[in-house]
Amino acid sequence: MDRTNQSDEGPNRGYLRGSRPSGPATPKELRQLQKQLPKYRVLALVGQGQFGKVFCAIERKTGQLVALKELTHLRLPTHKFLRELLSLLTLQHPHIVTCRALEQTPAARYLVMDYCEGATLRELLEANASLSLGEGMQLMLGILAGLESAHDEGIIHCDIKPENILLSVRNGSWFARLSDFGIARRFGELQGSRRGENDEMEAVGATAYAAPEGFYGLYSRGADIYSMGILLFELLLGYRPFTGKPGDLMWAHLNQRLQVPEQVPLPLRLIVEKALEKLPARRYSSAAQMAQGIQEAMNEPAVRLWGDRPLPLNESPLQSKPECPSSQHSRIPLAVPTTALVSQDGYLYAAHANQVRLWHQLALPPKVVDFPDRVTEVLPGTGGCWVSTGRRLYWLAIAQGQPQQQLTCDGEFRMAIDPDCRWLAIALPGQLNFYSLASLPPTGFKAPDHHCPIPDDELPRILFLDSKHLLAIRYDSTPNQGRTLFQVYTRRGTRVGAESFQGILDPVILTEQPYTLVGISRHPRPALWQIQLWPLRVRRLPLETLPVCLSSVPGGGATADEKGQILWFNNDLEPVAAVQGPGSPIALAAAFNSGTQMPPNPLNLAIATRTDFGGAIHFFQIEGRKPDE
Numbered sequence: 001m002d003r004t005n006q007s008d009e010g011p012n013r014g015y016l017r018g019s020r021p022s023g024p025a026t027p028k029e030l031r032q033l034q035k036q037l038p039k040y041r042v043l044a045l046v047g048q049g050q051f052g053k054v055f056c057a058i059e060r061k062t063g064q065l066v067a068l069k070e071l072t073h074l075r076l077p078t079h080k081f082l083r084e085l086l087s088l089l090t091l092q093h094p095h096i097v098t099c100r101a102l103e104q105t106p107a108a109r110y111l112v113m114d115y116c117e118g119a120t121l122r123e124l125l126e127a128n129a130s131l132s133l134g135e136g137m138q139l140m141l142g143i144l145a146g147l148e149s150a151h152d153e154g155i156i157h158c159d160i161k162p163e164n165i166l167l168s169v170r171n172g173s174w175f176a177r178l179s180d181f182g183i184a185r186r187f188g189e190l191q192g193s194r195r196g197e198n199d200e201m202e203a204v205g206a207t208a209y210a211a212p213e214g215f216y217g218l219y220s221r222g223a224d225i226y227s228m229g230i231l232l233f234e235l236l237l238g239y240r241p242f243t244g245k246p247g248d249l250m251w252a253h254l255n256q257r258l259q260v261p262e263q264v265p266l267p268l269r270l271i272v273e274k275a276l277e278k279l280p281a282r283r284y285s286s287a288a289q290m291a292q293g294i295q296e297a298m299n300e301p302a303v304r305l306w307g308d309r310p311l312p313l314n315e316s317p318l319q320s321k322p323e324c325p326s327s328q329h330s331r332i333p334l335a336v337p338t339t340a341l342v343s344q345d346g347y348l349y350a351a352h353a354n355q356v357r358l359w360h361q362l363a364l365p366p367k368v369v370d371f372p373d374r375v376t377e378v379l380p381g382t383g384g385c386w387v388s389t390g391r392r393l394y395w396l397a398i399a400q401g402q403p404q405q406q407l408t409c410d411g412e413f414r415m416a417i418d419p420d421c422r423w424l425a426i427a428l429p430g431q432l433n434f435y436s437l438a439s440l441p442p443t444g445f446k447a448p449d450h451h452c453p454i455p456d457d458e459l460p461r462i463l464f465l466d467s468k469h470l471l472a473i474r475y476d477s478t479p480n481q482g483r484t485l486f487q488v489y490t491r492r493g494t495r496v497g498a499e500s501f502q503g504i505l506d507p508v509i510l511t512e513q514p515y516t517l518v519g520i521s522r523h524p525r526p527a528l529w530q531i532q533l534w535p536l537r538v539r540r541l542p543l544e545t546l547p548v549c550l551s552s553v554p555g556g557g558a559t560a561d562e563k564g565q566i567l568w569f570n571n572d573l574e575p576v577a578a579v580q581g582p583g584s585p586i587a588l589a590a591a592f593n594s595g596t597q598m599p600p601n602p603l604n605l606a607i608a609t610r611t612d613f614g615g616a617i618h619f620f621q622i623e624g625r626k627p628d629e
C-alpha cells in the first residue's frame, strides 16, 4: 500500500462520521491523540476492546496503515502488558497480526499493529451466508498455520474465538490472522503452574471456547486445539456446541457429550469430534495435524462437492434470498442499445448512438437531443448533464434542450463532476486536468485551472469523493495478484493518499455514504465488495452469479446479471430484494426516487437491455424488504 506524499488536507475528517466505529471518539479525543503521536496520522476509531480503544492511523514515514491499540495503565497492569508485548514481538507469521512498535503517551500505551481492513471473524459470521464451506476451511487452515507457529515459539494463545481473528483481503478472498495475545502464556510459565485465585476468568479465556482442563488451570497446545474445534463447529453450523451461563458452560465442557449434527459431512464431523475430545491427549497433538486432517477431508469427494455451499450448513441456502414482488410499468423499444444510463434530481438520461433521451416524468415522452458524434458518457449535473462523445465534451441544459460544446481534447478522456457541480475533472493518458466550471468559456479550448501528471499506461476511472477530492481508480494486474488502486487527488492536483484492494474490482461505483465505494469482483467467486476509504474497512456480499451492471440507488445499490436477476442491496451491503427483471441488461439506474432521505420502498429502476432488434429501456418497480423484516 502506498500512502506516501500525504498531507493533512486529506479527506480523513469526513470519516469521523463513518458508519462502523464501535464507539464514540470525539474530534477532540482524536486531536489529542494526534498531538501525542505525531509519527502517525490518526484517522478514526475502529474498535473498542476491554483494555482500550483501537484507532486506525497512517504511519507517516512508511505510508502504511496501522492499528493503534490502546492499553490504558488503569485497565491493564504492566506485567500483563509486557506479556502481550513479549508474545507479539516474538511472533512473525502471515497469519498472526504482527506488532510493529510500541508507543507511550502519559495516559496510555499503544501497540502499533498491522491493520486488518476486514474487521473480525465474528462480524463475518454474523453476516448471512457470507462464507462458503471451502472458504471457511481455508480460514481454518490459515488460523491453524498461525497457531502452529505460535506453538513452535512456545506460546499458547489461550483465548481463541472469532472476536480474536481479524480479516484482511488477499487475491479477492478473506485472509485470517490470529490476534490478541493478551492472555497468551509461554509453555514454561504454564508447566506445573495452576491459575491463581485472582487470575480466574482471565486465564480461562472466553468460556464458550475454553477447554475442559482450562477450568483447572491446565494449559497446553491441546487447549488451543479444543478452542479451534469449537470454532470449526461454529463455522460449520452457525452455533456453538455448548451454551448457557458460565457455570453451565463449564459443566458442559467438562461433562456434556458432544453431538455433531448429521448435516456436517462425516470427514469434517470426525475432525470436530477429535478436536473436542475431553481429554487433551486424545485431541490432535498439534495445529499442523488438525490442518492436515482438514486438508484431507476437503479432498474427499463427499466434502469437495460441497465446497461452494454457504455456511452454516444447517440453513437452506434459499432462506437468505429475499425474493420480493416486482412489477414492470413500461418498456420502450430502441433501434440501438443504450451506451449510458444515469439519473439525478428526478431526471433520467439515456444515451443511444448520437442521441441523449431525457425523462422527467414517466408518463410524458422523453426529450430527444442529437449530437454530432456517438455519445460515450453522460454525467448528470445541476439543471442538465455533461455529455462526452469521445473527444468532445458538451453541456446539455434541460431548460434549453440544445447541447453546447465546452471542451475538445486531443484523445479519449474520462470525466467527473464534483457534487456541487463547480469543478470538472478530465483524465487523459498521462494527465489529470481540473477545470473550474464557472470559468469555462461557452465553447472551444481552455487550459486547465490545475493539472498533474498520472501514469500514461491506462486511463483511470475518476470520481469526485467530495467537493475537494478526486479518486482515480487504476488496476495492477500482476498474474494471480491483481490489485485495484485507489489514488486520491485534491482538485489542485496534489496527490494526498492512496489505498489498494487486493483483488480486481470492476466496475466500481461511489455510494451515497461518505467515501464509500462498491465494486464487483469475479475471482475467486462473484461478489460485491464495499470499500470504505479512511479508515479502510471492507465488507463482502457473495453472489451466486456475476452481475453485468451495477448502480448506486437511494439507500444502497442495485445489480443485474446477464439473465436479468436483479439484486437490490442496502447501505450495509445486505440484500433488500432479489427479483427477476429483463434479460441481457446493459445498465441500470434509479428512476424518479431522488431527493428521498430514507431508503425508498418500492424502488423504481430503469433498466437498459440489449435485444435482437437493438435495445430497450424498461421501467421496473421492486418492493423491498422493510428494515424490520
Ligand SMILES: Nc1ncnc2c1ncn2[C@@H]1O[C@H](COP(=O)(O)OP(=O)(O)OP(=O)(O)O)[C@@H](O)[C@H]1O
Pocket (backbone or CB within 6 Å): 046, 047, 048, 049, 050, 051, 052, 053, 054, 067, 069, 097, 113, 114, 115, 116, 117, 119, 120, 163, 164, 166, 179, 180, 182
Ligand atoms: N489490527 C487491527 N486492525 C483492524 N481492526 C482492529 C485491529 N485490532 C482490533 N481491531 C478492532 O478493534 C476491536 C477491538 O479489538 P481488541 O483486540 O482491542 O478487543 P477485543 O477483541 O475485545 O480484545 P480484548 O480481549 O483485548 O478486549 C476489534 O473488534 C476490531 O474491530
